[in-house]
Amino acid sequence: MLDVxxxxxxxxxxxxxxxxxxxxxxxxxxxxxxxxxxxxxxxYMLGAYFAYSxxxxxxxxxxxxxxxxxxxxxxxxxxxxxxxxxHQHGHVAELVFTFGLAFLIEEAVQxxxxxxxxxYQSPDLLDFPLFTLFGQEFPAxxxxxxxxxxxxxxxxxxxxxxxxxxxxxxxxxxxxxxVSNLGHNVxxxxxxxxxxxxxxxxxxxxxxxxxxxxxxxxxxxxxxIVFVIVVIGGLGSLAGAFIASILIGLLQSYAxxxxxxxxxxxxxxxxxxxxxxxxxxxxxxxxxxxAPILPFLLLVLVLIFxxxxxxGKREQ
Amino acid sequence: MRTSRFxxxxxxxxxxxxxxxxxxxxxxxxxxxxxxxxxxASIGNSGLKQLEFAADYFYNSKGGILGGRMIEIVPLDNKxxxxxxxxxxxxxxSEGIQYIFQGNGSAVANALNDAxxxxxxxxxxxxxxxxxxxxxxxxxxxxxxxxxxxxWDAHANMKLNVLTDYIAADQDIESVYIIGQxxxxxxxxxxxxxxxxxxxxxxxxxxxxEFHPIGQVKDFTPYVTKIVASGAxxxxxxxxxxxxxxxxxxxxDNGLDIPIYTFYAAYDGITATLGEDGKNRxxxxxxxxxxxxxxxxxxxxxxxxxxxxxNNDVTQPRITNALRMIVTAMxxxxxTDPYDVGLALEDMRFTTLxxxxxxxxxxxxxxxxxxxxxxxxxxxxxxDADNSGFGLYTEFSAPIEDSMVPVNNCRMRRPSR
Numbered sequence: 001m002l003d004v005x006x007x008x009x010x011x012x013x014x015x016x017x018x019x020x021x022x023x024x025x026x027x028x029x030x031x032x033x034x035x036x037x038x039x040x041x042x043x044y045m046l047g048a049y050f051a052y053s054x055x056x057x058x059x060x061x062x063x064x065x066x067x068x069x070x071x072x073x074x075x076x077x078x079x080x081x082x083x084x085x086x087h088q089h090g091h092v093a094e095l096v097f098t099f100g101l102a103f104l105i106e107e108a109v110q111x112x113x114x115x116x117x118x119x120y121q122s123p124d125l126l127d128f129p130l131f132t133l134f135g136q137e138f139p140a141x142x143x144x145x146x147x148x149x150x151x152x153x154x155x156x157x158x159x160x161x162x163x164x165x166x167x168x169x170x171x172x173x174x175x176x177x178x179v180s181n182l183g184h185n186v187x188x189x190x191x192x193x194x195x196x197x198x199x200x201x202x203x204x205x206x207x208x209x210x211x212x213x214x215x216x217x218x219x220x221x222x223x224x225i226v227f228v229i230v231v232i233g234g235l236g237s238l239a240g241a242f243i244a245s246i247l248i249g250l251l252q253s254y255a256x257x258x259x260x261x262x263x264x265x266x267x268x269x270x271x272x273x274x275x276x277x278x279x280x281x282x283x284x285x286x287x288x289x290x291a292p293i294l295p296f297l298l299l300v301l302v303l304i305f306x307x308x309x310x311x312g313k314r315e316q
Numbered sequence: 317m318r319t320s321r322f323x324x325x326x327x328x329x330x331x332x333x334x335x336x337x338x339x340x341x342x343x344x345x346x347x348x349x350x351x352x353x354x355x356x357a358s359i360g361n362s363g364l365k366q367l368e369f370a371a372d373y374f375y376n377s378k379g380g381i382l383g384g385r386m387i388e389i390v391p392l393d394n395k396x397x398x399x400x401x402x403x404x405x406x407x408x409x410s411e412g413i414q415y416i417f418q419g420n421g422s423a424v425a426n427a428l429n430d431a432x433x434x435x436x437x438x439x440x441x442x443x444x445x446x447x448x449x450x451x452x453x454x455x456x457x458x459x460x461x462x463x464x465x466x467x468w469d470a471h472a473n474m475k476l477n478v479l480t481d482y483i484a485a486d487q488d489i490e491s492v493y494i495i496g497q498x499x500x501x502x503x504x505x506x507x508x509x510x511x512x513x514x515x516x517x518x519x520x521x522x523x524x525x526e527f528h529p530i531g532q533v534k535d536f537t538p539y540v541t542k543i544v545a546s547g548a549x550x551x552x553x554x555x556x557x558x559x560x561x562x563x564x565x566x567x568x569d570n571g572l573d574i575p576i577y578t579f580y581a582a583y584d585g586i587t588a589t590l591g592e593d594g595k596n597r598x599x600x601x602x603x604x605x606x607x608x609x610x611x612x613x614x615x616x617x618x619x620x621x622x623x624x625x626x627n628n629d630v631t632q633p634r635i636t637n638a639l640r641m642i643v644t645a646m647x648x649x650x651x652t653d654p655y656d657v658g659l660a661l662e663d664m665r666f667t668t669l670x671x672x673x674x675x676x677x678x679x680x681x682x683x684x685x686x687x688x689x690x691x692x693x694x695x696x697x698x699x700d701a702d703n704s705g706f707g708l709y710t711e712f713s714a715p716i717e718d719s720m721v722p723v724n725n726c727r728m729r730r731p732s733r
Contacts, residue, residue, distance in 0.1 A: 003545055004541060004542065004545045008541060011535070011537045011538045011541060014535070015534065106353070107353075110353070110357065114358075114627060115357040115358040115360075115361045115362075116358035116362070116584045116702070117358060117558065117561050117584065117585025117586060117588075117589050118585060118589075119585065119589050119702070119704070121591075122569075129571055136541065136544045136545070136570070136571075137570055138570075139569050139570060141569070142537075142569075211535065211566075212535055212562060213558060213561045213565060213589060215558055215561075215585065216354075216357060216358075217354055217356070217357070217531070217558055218558075221531070221532070221534055221558075222534060252538070253538045256538040256539060256542070257541065286527075288526060288527075288539075288542075289528070290529075291528070291538075292532040292533050292534075293529060293532065
């Protein structure tokens, strides 16, 4: 049992940190422009595909460096020539714009790379078990994923709170006009933040591609869950996104690892239903069975009981 | 004056002859209703290419069917959703299409089955035939069997019957772990495997029986952790598409070295993704023998397909079987009416490209054919998958008698005409 618990925790951390890399960019962009970027997960997918293509010629490590840069530049261009123009027509227009962009990117990916799964592999250098515990191996690549995610979180936190750029960004978020009057180029700052947010999603794609497989549906699979995280964590809150990511990663992982379900609950209550009961599907439901939809359940609960999210400061 | 009227007459009669000629050349339209976008797009698009190619290769390039009519494949994207399938079905009906090829997802097939039966009851004379080339929930040819539904793939119980024979013969296997998508097909795989294994090898322990939501799991590692902890000697799964790749990848990445018995772990990027790591570990139960291909005829067909679609493979020979049997029935009856064609299909015996004789059982419209178990490897693979050098090598073949499962609950209502 202990081995399952330890590995469930590690798996939860890997998933959680990966989700955070996506959620951090999304929540930054939200606090900046006040608009949810539906195409955010698409940048994650682009990251994986660019890295795959680069890795075919120059190997994995070159892909790890260049793919996020390409995605970041692409993101910045989208902000500069797309979102900024749409911005004057209000939030709804922006929302629809990003929504459309997500579809466009998915179609483009299918057009250029095809609809089948791409053979994007982790580097040979990391192709060994990091450690073996109770007969289970923990792949080195997953350790690498944890390492990258944590260093990005620390780096981001440092830049945003300690550096001069970070202070200007934070000021631009809350008082764009004052910052502008002080002589800073606020639109440029916004463009850079959008670019960096997209690049972060790109990094997530690069490191997740080999593990979660690279296929055109990867954005859709992860996209919805990232929104759940941003809302649970509180829109615009980086710390909230971090907590929510880890929370959801662990929640799913533990739920899958657990072996409890409705039958146990019924036993506890001393109830019994026969197999032909009309609600038999409900009485035989187990926790692992519904694990992947638990985050959405949590979302509903959070919206009912704490609409601002865990760390949100949304004004009424 | 008179001459001009004469000319006009000639012109008009020409026009008439010409237009009736056009009418005679109107194509036979077959709809292909499967996911062409979204998480399962790769399987859908690959199937579409195979159907289009088979139609061109066998018929359109040779002057068409029924005295010169071309076959036109109409792709309809159902996004793997039963609701969307109903909408697309209405569209097909409004365009006068009477044959619907569909294969991916038994949930979709069941919904389509309902919709088609309802439509056919209400619109006699304009019936539609469901050409099921891949949805393997047994219920479609059992409790819900319908005159308008024909299945060209072996259903899950037939496949599992052969697969459990194979597993039962392997004395090294003492416990198995079953994991599948949480919907009708996954449940059938789980229930039937357990039932059959208990009959054939009561000593085999079911180490786990897990369901996960279809297309929702990002990372299968937590599931693999449980499989490792359970100490199972083998895994059985009916997963397909992204769910299959992710599961296999997680099993391999986490160093779990046990055989994985699957239905769909090949082609459309899966073989390339598994590559060297999956060698001799992944096995598939499927129809139509894999490498070595037994006939020159099939080799030629596959080579021609590869020449036209270098990035795809002939993953589902049953699509070709379905098309060829339907056209044979059309030629036989000189009709495209699904009722006539349906009657001609019943109990038709047909020789596939591999030289196998397959039989469309009239009682439940289930095709009976040889089944094969193949291993993922790069040895002896003349025709690889995903251009990866890896492919399937057939290790075990069950003759038609062994793959047959008797009809239990099919009470087919035949339309009266």
